[in-house]
Structure formats: structure tokens, C-alpha cells
Amino acid sequence: MSVLEQLQDFLRIPSISTSPEHIADCRRAAEWVRQFLLDAGLRKTMLIEKDGQHPLVYAEWLEAPGQPTLLLYGHYDVQPPDPLELWISPPFEPTIRGEDIFARGACDDKGQVMILLEALRRTLQDTGRLPINVKVLIEGEEESNGANLVSYVSANAARLSADAALICDTELFAPGLPTLCTGLRGGVFGELHVHGAAQDLHSGVYGGAAPNAVEAAAQIIAALKGVDGVVRIPGFYDGVQPPDPEELATWKTLPFNEAEYLKREVGSVALTGEAGYSVLERTWARPTLEVHGIVGGFVAKGFKTVIPAKAHAKISCRLVPGQDPDQIVTVMRKAIAKATPPGIVSRFDVFSSGPASLVNPSHPILRAAAQALAETFGRPTVYMRSGGSIPVVGLFQQALGIPSVLMGFGLPDDNLHAPNEKFHLPNLYKGIESVSKFLTVLTKVP
Amino acid sequence: MSVLEQLQDFLRIPSISTSPEHIADCRRAAEWVRQFLLDAGLRKTMLIEKDGQHPLVYAEWLEAPGQPTLLLYGHYDVQPPDPLELWISPPFEPTIRGEDIFARGACDDKGQVMILLEALRRTLQDTGRLPINVKVLIEGEEESNGANLVSYVSANAARLSADAALICDTELFAPGLPTLCTGLRGGVFGELHVHGAAQDLHSGVYGGAAPNAVEAAAQIIAALKGVDGVVRIPGFYDGVQPPDPEELATWKTLPFNEAEYLKREVGSVALTGEAGYSVLERTWARPTLEVHGIVGGFVAKGFKTVIPAKAHAKISCRLVPGQDPDQIVTVMRKAIAKATPPGIVSRFDVFSSGPASLVNPSHPILRAAAQALAETFGRPTVYMRSGGSIPVVGLFQQALGIPSVLMGFGLPDDNLHAPNEKFHLPNLYKGIESVSKFLTVLTKVP
Numbered sequence: 043m044s045v046l047e048q049l050q051d052f053l054r055i056p057s058i059s060t061s062p063e064h065i066a067d068c069r070r071a072a073e074w075v076r077q078f079l080l081d082a083g084l085r086k087t088m089l090i091e092k093d094g095q096h097p098l099v100y101a102e103w104l105e106a107p108g109q110p111t112l113l114l115y116g117h118y119d120v121q122p123p124d125p126l127e128l129w130i131s132p133p134f135e136p137t138i139r140g141e142d143i144f145a146r147g148a149c150d151d152k153g154q155v156m157i158l159l160e161a162l163r164r165t166l167q168d169t170g171r172l173p174i175n176v177k178v179l180i181e182g183e184e185e186s187n188g189a190n191l192v193s194y195v196s197a198n199a200a201r202l203s204a205d206a207a208l209i210c211d212t213e214l215f216a217p218g219l220p221t222l223c224t225g226l227r228g229g230v231f232g233e234l235h236v237h238g239a240a241q242d243l244h245s246g247v248y249g250g251a252a253p254n255a256v257e258a259a260a261q262i263i264a265a266l267k268g269v270d271g272v273v274r275i276p277g278f279y280d281g282v283q284p285p286d287p288e289e290l291a292t293w294k295t296l297p298f299n300e301a302e303y304l305k306r307e308v309g310s311v312a313l314t315g316e317a318g319y320s321v322l323e324r325t326w327a328r329p330t331l332e333v334h335g336i337v338g339g340f341v342a343k344g345f346k347t348v349i350p351a352k353a354h355a356k357i358s359c360r361l362v363p364g365q366d367p368d369q370i371v372t373v374m375r376k377a378i379a380k381a382t383p384p385g386i387v388s389r390f391d392v393f394s395s396g397p398a399s400l401v402n403p404s405h406p407i408l409r410a411a412a413q414a415l416a417e418t419f420g421r422p423t424v425y426m427r428s429g430g431s432i433p434v435v436g437l438f439q440q441a442l443g444i445p446s447v448l449m450g451f452g453l454p455d456d457n458l459h460a461p462n463e464k465f466h467l468p469n470l471y472k473g474i475e476s477v478s479k480f481l482t483v484l485t486k487v488p
Numbered sequence: 489m490s491v492l493e494q495l496q497d498f499l500r501i502p503s504i505s506t507s508p509e510h511i512a513d514c515r516r517a518a519e520w521v522r523q524f525l526l527d528a529g530l531r532k533t534m535l536i537e538k539d540g541q542h543p544l545v546y547a548e549w550l551e552a553p554g555q556p557t558l559l560l561y562g563h564y565d566v567q568p569p570d571p572l573e574l575w576i577s578p579p580f581e582p583t584i585r586g587e588d589i590f591a592r593g594a595c596d597d598k599g600q601v602m603i604l605l606e607a608l609r610r611t612l613q614d615t616g617r618l619p620i621n622v623k624v625l626i627e628g629e630e631e632s633n634g635a636n637l638v639s640y641v642s643a644n645a646a647r648l649s650a651d652a653a654l655i656c657d658t659e660l661f662a663p664g665l666p667t668l669c670t671g672l673r674g675g676v677f678g679e680l681h682v683h684g685a686a687q688d689l690h691s692g693v694y695g696g697a698a699p700n701a702v703e704a705a706a707q708i709i710a711a712l713k714g715v716d717g718v719v720r721i722p723g724f725y726d727g728v729q730p731p732d733p734e735e736l737a738t739w740k741t742l743p744f745n746e747a748e749y750l751k752r753e754v755g756s757v758a759l760t761g762e763a764g765y766s767v768l769e770r771t772w773a774r775p776t777l778e779v780h781g782i783v784g785g786f787v788a789k790g791f792k793t794v795i796p797a798k799a800h801a802k803i804s805c806r807l808v809p810g811q812d813p814d815q816i817v818t819v820m821r822k823a824i825a826k827a828t829p830p831g832i833v834s835r836f837d838v839f840s841s842g843p844a845s846l847v848n849p850s851h852p853i854l855r856a857a858a859q860a861l862a863e864t865f866g867r868p869t870v871y872m873r874s875g876g877s878i879p880v881v882g883l884f885q886q887a888l889g890i891p892s893v894l895m896g897f898g899l900p901d902d903n904l905h906a907p908n909e910k911f912h913l914p915n916l917y918k919g920i921e922s923v924s925k926f927l928t929v930l931t932k933v934p
Binding site: 060186227229231238239240241242243244245246247248249250251252253254256257258259260261263264265267269271303307308309310311312313314315316321324325328330332333334335336337338339340341342343344345346347348349350353354355356358360383384385386387393394428429430431458459460 | 506507508567568570571574631632633673675677684685686687688689690691692693694695696697698699700702703704705706707709710711713715717749753754755756757758759760761762767770771774776778779780781782783784785786787790791792793794795796799800801802804806829830831832833839840874875876877900903904905906907
């Protein structure tokens with residue numbers, strides 16, 4: 043089977059980790075990865091399983107004494123495909139149109155896991171060995187809660203010890219432009235609960251005297267962030283480290299067109315955010331606060347004139363270097379308490395949190411990665427950050443003490459988490475070539 | 489069947505007018521009322537039907553020449569019962585606990601429609617006739633949009649001509665205290681729609697640059713009303729007529745205990761609303777704005793870090809004499825447009841609206857009603873207003889040129905529009921007696 047056929051096979055498994063009805067499919071995807079690694083010639087291939095959690099896949103090849111050890115990471119689970127009606131071809135029937143393959147998980151992250159697996163398989167087949175030592179860890183809960191990975195990595199630091207991790211789960215800044223990601227935002231993710239009267243009340247009878255939980259939630263949210271995009275929580279920006287001038291200067295050289303971004307990616311009437319910062323600075327190097335969802339009161343069709351007794355809003359802050367997640371939770375809670383109107387009781391529950399992470403582009407392993415990419419693509423590697431959070435980077439830093447190389451091959455229009463997710467096939471092949479070359483270049487790292 | 493058994497029968501029909509899945513139940517409730525009126529001896533009993541609308545029930549008895557004509561009004565439709573889990577007994581299985589009957593619609597308005605129907609039936613059975621002329625109009629869209637009633641009344645002023653209307657849909661100020669309601673707030677009821685990006689976006693990737701529809705909705709709501717309970721829409725309070733000093737003075741004599749009201753009726757940690765006005769003034773004679781429900785973005789269990797593309801909020805204003813609903817819509821839309829943040833498109837759709845209404849307590853028909861109540865309850869009748877809206881009062885005034893007698897028998901703790909709605913059974917019997925007596929007293933009105 044060609045690598046493309048293998049990828050199609052992998053994409054047909056609906057391994058949606060957040061849906062209980064897909065537990066067996068997640069196990070099937072894990073088994074598929076393990077079998078591939080076994081066939082490729084890796085050692086100690088295994089599933090690491092725990093009740094109620096999706097299995098981790100582990101494998102290793104440690105027969106290059108004196109050479110560096112690289113920990114390869116990816117995830118076989120995918121996001122739910124809803125809304126299904128917006129897909130041109132079914133999400134779990136991979137379909138090639140032009141140079142793209144369309145399927146849920148095509149880019150995030152099965153296509154990129156395929157790059158790692160095929161680079162190992164091909165190198166082992168062609169040379170009978172790998173140039174460096176390799177440990178492979180492919181998880182199945184990146185799109186849900188990652189509980190299995192966190193407990194396993196924390197408890198098995200010795201088994202997983204390595205010089206660096208290679209994470210294939212990010213993107214090229216633009217087609218054909220070799221890219222390393224050197225920074226990720228951290229975050230605080232939680233839910234605001236607002237309570238007013240003992241139960242929903244008739245707004246005619248009580249309007250003017252009883253507190254309204256939905257209005258209170260709106261007033262609290264409006265107090266947390268202004269229409270100018272500035273977070274209004276006192277202390278929120280304390281300690282924020284700006285990118286250094288060199289990094290900022292390189293961002294200005296990236297091929298970014300704000301009008302195209304507005305039209306093709308966002309699709310609103312205008313962009314928003316803090317004045318005085320470019321879009322890349324705002325999304326990569328500035329902290330933000332976003333409300334992901336709100337619900338309260340009567341929301342069905344028709345009209346019901348109640349004063350809602352409760353409202354709930356899911357809220358997160360994206361954090362940048364210099365911000366401490368625990369401190370952010372403290373100042374958020376203080377600001378929420380202060381903004382809570384009379385008659386209302388509010389509470390902010392934290393769901394998860396983690397700090398931002400930066401890697402230093404002058405680290406020898408990063409330099410090796412940049413060289414491998416540049417040689418493959420035939421042009422210099424650029425450095426970007428990502429506004430998202432990849433918690434595993436913080437986990438590897440904290441539990442294993444290693445930096446992560448974020449070498450990804452997605453494209454900005456790959457529709458991650460959205461209908462018609464795709465992967466650009468030339469990037470599959472360039473990716474395999476880049477990772478293979480990286481393994482070789484790493485042999486020269488002191 | 490006793491009147492109580494009849495009421496239980498009536499309450500078992502889930503005639504929720506706002507829910508398309510209950511269209512047949514609404515028709516069943518209308519048919520139930522028509523049959524009762526036919527059996528009672530009324531003439532020309534009929535359903536007035538129009539495509540896509542719930543039927544009106546009409547009946548008449550016009551065999552008292554020279555006597556006044558009274559138009560009896562009530563509604564057979566009910567509010568949705570959600571949230572279901574808070575009901576002690578199921579909303580459509582009427583259950584008697586102590587002296588109360590619990591069911592959706594027990595007080596609003598099936599219990600009170602029962603008072604009208606039974607007063608007619610009993611008088612006709614006992615005396616073979618009615619002392620005055622009567623027209624009966626029971627609608628099925630009071631809790632939705634009332635479109636059928638508005639068009640029918642407007643087009644049939646001659647058939648419905650009467651000296652006054654009797655509306656049984658309000659409450660006693662306190663148990664055992666005979667009460668007439670002399671004022672109702674009007675209202676503007678609508679929905680705010682907020683749109684940002686073309687679709688939900690990943691908050692990591694786009695947070696800081698893409699507009700957030702839920703935040704925009706919150707900011708708009710916060711701009712419409714302050715935490716001090718003051719509506720911040722410019723022009724909103726223009727023309728508001730305060731109650732006259734005499735009316736205000738009588739309100740001060742009513743048995744109202746703010747601490748009890750907070751504890752037993754509202755159940756929040758404090759009351760809210762405009763400073764400098766009593767609770768009765770705030771809820772009866774001051775206009776308000778309330779948000780009844782909001783929804784947007786990801787609201788299921790778990791966490792999905794999207795920037796929501798859309799948000800929707802149901803909003804109403806309660807209006808007092810001196811405020812024009814159309815003018816209020818105009819100033820609301822202007823304020824919403826002004827509060828709409830960059831990158832967002834917003835729209836306020838009006839669902840329905842109507843002015844406030846007042847009746848003069850010294851009108852002879854009002855005096856007759858006060859006398860009938862006082863004789864039944866054995867103490868003087870008091871006058872109150874209601875903060876709710878009964879649009880039919882304005883409609884009868886405008887289309888038929890008649891005042892409405894608001895003689896209601898609910899209690900403040902009857903949980904209208906809320907779980908565990910109830911009706912106090914002694915009020916059912918006192919109500920039937922009061923209405924029967926009112927028909928007789930009216931024969932003496934000049």
C-alpha cells in the first residue's frame with residue numbers, strides 16, 4: 043500500500059475522542075497506529091490503556107548509542123464532524139479533490155501523524171536502521187481532555203527521557219514556506235455561573251425589582267473586556283513579555299495580507315482587537331479573553347417573558363509569556379466579583395489552565411530542524427508563533443525537561459475543527475522528506 | 489362533574505400555544521371550552537379559526553333587552569412548563585396539595601376561565617336566564633402572539649359591541665383582599681440577533697483579531713441597562729406619566745412587606761431596581777427592560793474553544809402610560825446600533841408590542857365590580873396596578889371603545905410562568921360567587 047492509501051485507511055476510522063459512542067473506533071485507530079509501527083520495524087510497540095480513557099500508542103528504536111534521542115508526538119483522535127450538512131464529501135470517506143485530501147482529521151492530526159510514521163518506516167526500510175534514537179508517543183485524547191497522556195508522562199519520565207520532542211501538529215505560515223513554530227499561548231479555561239432569584243420569575247410582575255441573571259452575566263462579561271478588545275481585568279497585563287525586536291522584525295517579513303485574512307478566513311465586516319498591534323502580534327503575542335458560549339433563560343422558539351434565575355458562560359483567557367495562569371485566575375475572580383451586580387451571586391470554575399511556552403530558535407536542535415526544512419523546501423525557514431495552546435509542550439517541558447520542535451505541515455485554510463477539513467498532499471510528501479532529513483541532521487548535533 | 493373535576497379535566501390538556509408540537513392540544517382546549525359553553529346554555533357557541541393560528545372560542549346570551557352587555561375574556565393557552573425537573577408533580581397532571589391545585593395554567597388562566605364559565609353555567613341553571621347580556625371570547629394565543637384575536641376583534645367591532653369587558657387574568661393583592669386592577673404596563677417584545685465572523689472560529693488561532701458575537705451581545709445588553717437598574721437608552725423615559733398622588737397614597741396602605749417579598753417571592757440575595765422608588769412603584773408604574781434568554785456559541789457539556797459567530801437574546805421593555813411603543817422601538821434600535829462593537833452586525837426584530845393602559849375607578853361599571861367583590865369577600869375592595877401586560881385591554885379600548893374590568897383571583901405566590909404554578913381553591917369558589925354577583929349588580933348600572 044502506498045502512503046496515500048495508508049492515510050486513507052487511517053482517515054476512515056471515526057476516532058472522535060469526545061463521543062462515548064466512538065470508544066471502539068478510538069481503540070481501532072490506536073491499534074492501526076501500533077500495527078503500522080510494528081510493520082515498520084519499531085520495537086516494544088504497545089497500547090497503554092486505562093479504564094475509561096483512550097489508549098496511548100508507544101514504540102521505540104534505541105539502537106543508535108551516542109546519538110540524540112527524539113520523542114515523536116502526534117494524536118490519532120479527531121474533532122466531531124458537525125455540522126455534517128456543510129461537508130461536500132462525507133467526513134469519514136476521504137476524498138481527493140485537486141491536490142487536497144478531504145476528511146475529518148486529514149490535517150489535525152492524522153495526516154501529520156502519517157508523516158512521522160512514514161518517515162520512520164521509509165528510513166528503516168531503506169537503511170535497515172535509524173540514524174538517531176527514537177521514542178514514539180501517539181495519544182487519543184488531544185481533542186478531549188488528555189488525562190491519560192498527562193498521568194502517563196508524569197509517571198514515566200525515565201522511560202520517555204529524550205533530548206527533545208518533535209510535534210507534528212502545526213502549520214506552514216504559507217504554502218511552500220518552511221516554518222517552525224517557536225511560541226504558543228497558554229490559557230485559563232473555565233465557566234462563569236450566575237444566579238439571581240430562586241427560580242425564573244414573570245418579568246411583568248417582577249421586572250424592576252428582581253435581579254436578572256442573564257443581564258448580570260452580560261454586565262460581568264462587558265466589564266471583563268471592552269469593545270476596544272482590551273481586557274479590563276486589573277492586573278491582567280502585568281508582566282506580559284513582548285516579543286523581542288528581532289522576532290517582531292521577522293514577523294513583518296512574513297507574507298500576510300490583512301484584507302485577504304478578513305475576507306477569506308474571518309468573514310466579518312471588520313477585524314477587532316487592541317489598537318497599536320498588528321494581527322500577528324494580537325493573535326500570537328498578546329493575551330486575550332474570549333467567551334465561547336453563553337446560555338440562560340428561555341431560548342427556545344417563541345417568547346417567554348421570564349426573568350432568568352441562572353446563566354452560564356464558558357470563558358477562556360489565552361496567555362503569553364510572563365503571565366502566570368494561577369495569578370490570572372485570581373485577578374479574573376476578583377474582577378468578576380467586583381462586576382457582579384446587586385442581588386446576584388456569581389462563581390468562576392476553572393476547567394483547565396497552563397502557561398504559554400516559547401522555544402529558543404538558537405537551540406541546536408531547533409537549528410537542525412530549520413536546516414532540514416530549508417533543504418527540503420529549498421528556501422530559508424521562517425519562525426512564527428501560534429495563538430493556540432498545545433498543552434503537551436508545557437507537559438514535556440515540565441515533566442521531561444525537554445524543548446519541543448513544532449514542525450507542522452498544515453496550511454492556514456485547512457479548516458481545522460470545521461467542515462471540509464483537508465490536507466494538502468504535497469505537504470504530506472514534503473513532510474516525510476523533512477522529518478527523514480531531520481533525523482539525519484540530528485546526528486551532527488553536539 | 490363538579491367544577492373542580494371540570495377544571496382538572498381542562499388542566500390536563502397541554503395547550504402550549506408557542507410550541508408547534510402542541511397545535512392539536514390547543515384546538516382540543518378550544519373545543520373543550522366551546523363544549524362547556526354549549527352545555528351551559530350559551531348561544532351561537534363556535535370556534536373562530538384561521539390557518540396557522542389557534543382558534544378563538546365565541547359564545548353569547550343576548551336575551552336581556554335594556555340591560556348592559558358584558559364581554560367576558562380569558563385564554564385557554566398556557567406557558568411552556570420548562571424547566572420540567574423543578575416541578576413537584578407533573579405540569580399536566582393537576583394535583584391538589586392542601587388548598588391549592590398545582591398545574592401549568594392553574595392560575596394563568598384556566599382556573600380563572602373556569603370562574604367565568606362556571607358563573608355563567610350556574611346562573612343559567614339556577615335561574616334559567618342571565619340578568620344581563622353576555623358575549624364570551626376565550627382566546628388561545630395570549631402566551632404567544634395573539635394575532636388571531638387582534639385581527640378578529642378589529643374586524644368584528646359590531647358583533648363584539650359591549651358596555652365593558654370583564655377580564656379574569658389578574659390577582660388579589662393579598663389572600664382574602666378583594667382587588668381590582670386599574671393599570672397594566674404595556675410592552676415591546678423582540679429578539680436581538682448578533683453576527684460576527686462567517687462561522688465559529690478557533691479562539692486560539694483567531695482570538696484577538698476576530699469579533700466575538702457573544703461578547704458583542706453582552707456588551708449591547710450592558711449598554712441598554714445599568715447595574716443600577718436604570719435603562720440607559722436615550723429617550724426611553726421621555727413622557728413617562730407618574731401615578732397621581734392619591735393613587736400613590738393608596739398603594740402605601742396596601743399590606744406589603746418588602747423583606748417577605750424578597751424572601752418568599754424572589755429568593756435572591758437582594759432586590760434590584762431604580763433608586764428612589766418603592767417596589768410597587770418600580771413594578772407597576774416605572775418602565776423596565778428585561779432579557780428573557782440568551783444563547784450563543786458552544787453551550788453543551790465540556791469545552792470547545794470557539795469564537796461564536798452568532799448570538800441571540802430575547803428582550804422586552806415594559807412600558808407605562810405616556811410611552812409610545814413605536815417610539816420605544818425606534819430609540820431601542822438606535823441604542824443597539826450605537827452599542828454594537830466593530831466587526832459585528834446586529835438587528836432587533838419586534839415580536840409584538842402594545843401601550844400601557846389605565847382604567848378610571850370611578851366609572852359606574854368599575855364601581856359595580858368593586859361592590860360585587862366587597863360583598864363576596866366581606867371587606868372593602870382595594871385598587872392596585874399590575875406590572876404585566878394584558879394587550880387585550882388596549883385592544884378592547886381601541887377597537888371597541890370599552891373599558892375593561894380587571895377582576896382577578898390569583899395570588900402573588902401562584903408561580904405564574906414558573907414551575908409549580910398553582911391556584912388557591914378558595915379563590916376559585918369566591919371568584920365564581922363574585923362574577924355571578926357582578927352580573928346581578930350590573931342590572932342596576934344606569
